[in-house]
Amino acid sequence: MRAPPGKMPDTMGFRETLDDLFPGALPAQDYLAKTTAALRRLGFDREHAIACVGVCRDELTRPFVDQIQRIWGEAFNFSSLAGMLLLGRTGFSAALHHAPTGSEIRRYIFFAMPHIGIGQGGEPGLCRRAGQDQPSGACGALIAFRKELEGGNVRLELDPDDVEQSLLKQRLFPLLRHGDVPDLPHLTRIMHSVIVEDLERGISLAVDPLRAAWAELTGIQIHGPDRQEWIWPAESQAWVQGVREPLTIG
Numbered sequence: 001m002r003a004p005p006g007k008m009p010d011t012m013g014f015r016e017t018l019d020d021l022f023p024g025a026l027p028a029q030d031y032l033a034k035t036t037a038a039l040r041r042l043g044f045d046r047e048h049a050i051a052c053v054g055v056c057r058d059e060l061t062r063p064f065v066d067q068i069q070r071i072w073g074e075a076f077n078f079s080s081l082a083g084m085l086l087l088g089r090t091g092f093s094a095a096l097h098h099a100p101t102g103s104e105i106r107r108y109i110f111f112a113m114p115h116i117g118i119g120q121g122g123e124p125g126l127c128r129r130a131g132q133d134q135p136s137g138a139c140g141a142l143i144a145f146r147k148e149l150e151g152g153n154v155r156l157e158l159d160p161d162d163v164e165q166s167l168l169k170q171r172l173f174p175l176l177r178h179g180d181v182p183d184l185p186h187l188t189r190i191m192h193s194v195i196v197e198d199l200e201r202g203i204s205l206a207v208d209p210l211r212a213a214w215a216e217l218t219g220i221q222i223h224g225p226d227r228q229e230w231i232w233p234a235e236s237q238a239w240v241q242g243v244r245e246p247l248t249i250g
């Protein structure tokens with residue numbers, strides 16, 4: 001229910017949209033506290049695990065990465081535009097080889113998420129950037145793709161001057177119904193499902209499940225007014241030497 005005019009807190013529109021579009025979203029620090037506690041119960045600690053983080057290149061995503069690194073130490077960077085996982089088998093393999101040794105199994109913690117801004121009035125896609133007096137958009141890569149869809153002229157060939165955005169379009173376009181232009185929150189959820197699929201593909205190519213333990217922490221990173229950082233946690237899980245352990249976070 002909306003507060004009466006004049007009594008509305010500044011971020012009321014933001015919270016309504018957040019609760020409506022991303023029910024169960026948590027402040028980023030609460031999300032990290034819960035995931036950290038859950039992983040510690042499964043034997044993950046800073047000395048015996050490496051974090052691998054895939055988020056959008058946007059500077060808005062950095063405070064979350066910094067929080068992860070304060071908990072888990074220096075992280076391997078999986079990031080590309082929109083959080084696409086473009087590092088491939090070689091990138092996954094490199095990250096895994098950087099995990100601490102000295103125990104029977106190697107431990108990896110994978111964070112992988114697209115992102116979206118929500119404006120103070122609850123407008124999906126809007127954010128505020130340091131030093132700018134007007135709101136701007138996030139995720140810019142997904143917003144640019146939506147504009148091409150709206151124009152009805154999506155270019156899908158690999159543009160050597162725009163490699164990441166080309167691959168993003170090639171990956172997302174076949175998942176849309178013909179002529180469909182999903183709104184930005186919906187497109188962000190589709191991006192999330194692609195990231196989950198590509199994360200699991202990368203793990204399957206690079207990880208020996210019987211000699212490893214890893215966590216798959218995916219969701220959607222949300223930027224709110226006043227530098228608020230929220231995470232909508234998707235279904236998350238860990239695997240310990242071939243045994244799946246569901247992680248309850250939301």
Ligand SMILES: [Zn+2]
Binds near residue numbers: 057058083115139141
């Ligand atoms: Zn972005």
